[in-house]
Amino acid sequence: MTNFARLNQAMGLQRSSASSKQKVQPMTGVVKNDENSGDLSLASITSDLHDISNPNKPIPSDLAYNSWVVEHPSALGSFDRMMKAAKWKRIVVFLDYDGTLSPIVDDPDRAFMSDEMRAAVREVAKYFPTAVISGRSRDKVKEFVQLSNVYYAGSHGMDIMVPPRPLRPCDANNHTTASAMDIKGSDVLFQPAKRFLPAIQEIRTLLEEITRKVEGARVEDNRFCISVHFRKVREEDYGMLEEKVKSVVGKYPEFHLTLGKKVLEIRPSIEWNKGHALEYLLDTLGFSNSSDVLPLYIGDDRTDEDAFKVIRSRGQGFPIIVSSTPKEDTKACYSLHDPSEVLTFLLRLARWRKASSSSRSLAQIWCVGSNLPRSV
Numbered sequence: 001m002t003n004f005a006r007l008n009q010a011m012g013l014q015r016s017s018a019s020s021k022q023k024v025q026p027m028t029g030v031v032k033n034d035e036n037s038g039d040l041s042l043a044s045i046t047s048d049l050h051d052i053s054n055p056n057k058p059i060p061s062d063l064a065y066n067s068w069v070v071e072h073p074s075a076l077g078s079f080d081r082m083m084k085a086a087k088w089k090r091i092v093v094f095l096d097y098d099g100t101l102s103p104i105v106d107d108p109d110r111a112f113m114s115d116e117m118r119a120a121v122r123e124v125a126k127y128f129p130t131a132v133i134s135g136r137s138r139d140k141v142k143e144f145v146q147l148s149n150v151y152y153a154g155s156h157g158m159d160i161m162v163p164p165r166p167l168r169p170c171d172a173n174n175h176t177t178a179s180a181m182d183i184k185g186s187d188v189l190f191q192p193a194k195r196f197l198p199a200i201q202e203i204r205t206l207l208e209e210i211t212r213k214v215e216g217a218r219v220e221d222n223r224f225c226i227s228v229h230f231r232k233v234r235e236e237d238y239g240m241l242e243e244k245v246k247s248v249v250g251k252y253p254e255f256h257l258t259l260g261k262k263v264l265e266i267r268p269s270i271e272w273n274k275g276h277a278l279e280y281l282l283d284t285l286g287f288s289n290s291s292d293v294l295p296l297y298i299g300d301d302r303t304d305e306d307a308f309k310v311i312r313s314r315g316q317g318f319p320i321i322v323s324s325t326p327k328e329d330t331k332a333c334y335s336l337h338d339p340s341e342v343l344t345f346l347l348r349l350a351r352w353r354k355a356s357s358s359s360r361s362l363a364q365i366w367c368v369g370s371n372l373p374r375s376v
């Protein structure tokens with residue numbers, strides 16, 4: 001099929017879906033029915049199509065996906081509307097790593113991000129405070145990203161490194177916060193699950209023992225949580241692996257098991273997730289009380305939903321899910337199909353800021369608080 005035919009086919013589907021007249025409000029992203037909202041423009045419909053310049057890339061043509069996209073519009077197709085709402089506001093960018101900046105691959109050690117993606121993130125971080133919040137260990141994700149002008153939070157936000165900020169009186173009264181903080185050189189480490197480290201190491205050893213004979217299983221130490229990968233485990237062995245993992249976790253009442261993309265994750269049961277990490281970073285970077293801050297979060301996994309929820313409850317910002325299939329229960333308001341669309345979006349975001357900053361100095365754009373990222 002030619003690109004033109006593919007475009008026509010997809011446009012037909014998009015148009016019929018768009019006629020439901022559901023619309024996303026740019027600021028809150030809340031879906032509402034609005035008879036006067038008008039249909040999506042042709043421009044936004046065509047840019048909702050996924051990389052039509054690449055004939056090898058399948059256009060999602062199933063009806064389920066297309067109607068889902070109407071409720072979670074493409075952040076590319078909605079870009080102009082989003083940025084219109086962001087004018088004079090301060091965008092803070094949060095990025096997940098696996099499945100967002102890098103494609104999902106069989107071998108977790110080879111989930112490299114492309115040089116193009118690295119350049120795009122570097123460019124975005126020049127204009128906006130930018131943090132990567134990953135389930136990986138902080139060291140590992142930093143090793144993959146290799147950028148010095150972004151902040152890193154590993155272990156699903158349980159390991160955050162930021163430049164110091166003055167302690168506020170409430171910090172001194174908060175034992176958990178104070179004991180979780182540690183000064184490393186000129187940076188501050190925030191590790192709310194630090195006391196669990198000895199148990200985490202015990203669990204890791206046990207998991208390595210029980211998975212040794214399960215072909216394809218793989219244990220990854222993410223410092224404050226442990227992953228047991230089963231992407232390469234035979235289907236008939238999965239139940240047995242799950243039982244073995246559950247039997248280990250059962251011995252540690254302060255831990256629980258979660259399920260990610262072909263991965264079982266063992267985490268300490270503390271009230272801390274990627275959503276808390278987002279709030280902590282906003283606070284630390286000096287944006288906590290700022291009503292004109294728009295957190296923009298891009299992620300593909302269940303753990304990213306905690307951050308989407310926080311943005312929703314703040315009533316402002318852009319929660320964007322990366323997915324090539326409909327995710328009915330997501331709290332995200334916008335979508336991107338895959339990491340290649342994330343790349344396009346990031347480039348566009350940086351370009352937009354560059355263009356709009358020509359009349360204003362960068363300092364005016366996002367220098368609130370004193371904690372600016374180091375330059376590249």
Ligand SMILES: O=P(O)(O)OC[C@H]1O[C@H](O[C@H]2O[C@H](CO)[C@@H](O)[C@H](O)[C@H]2O)[C@H](O)[C@@H](O)[C@@H]1O
Pocket residue numbers: 096097098099103104105106107108111133134135136220222227229231260261262263265301303
């Ligand atoms: O929060 P994230 O940055 O998305 O990290 C979540 C998990 O990502 C990694 O696993 C996933 O990606 C692997 C590489 O593509 C893939 O092989 C695996 O099946 C996926 O689950 C990482 O290895 C995990 O430790 C992270 O928790």
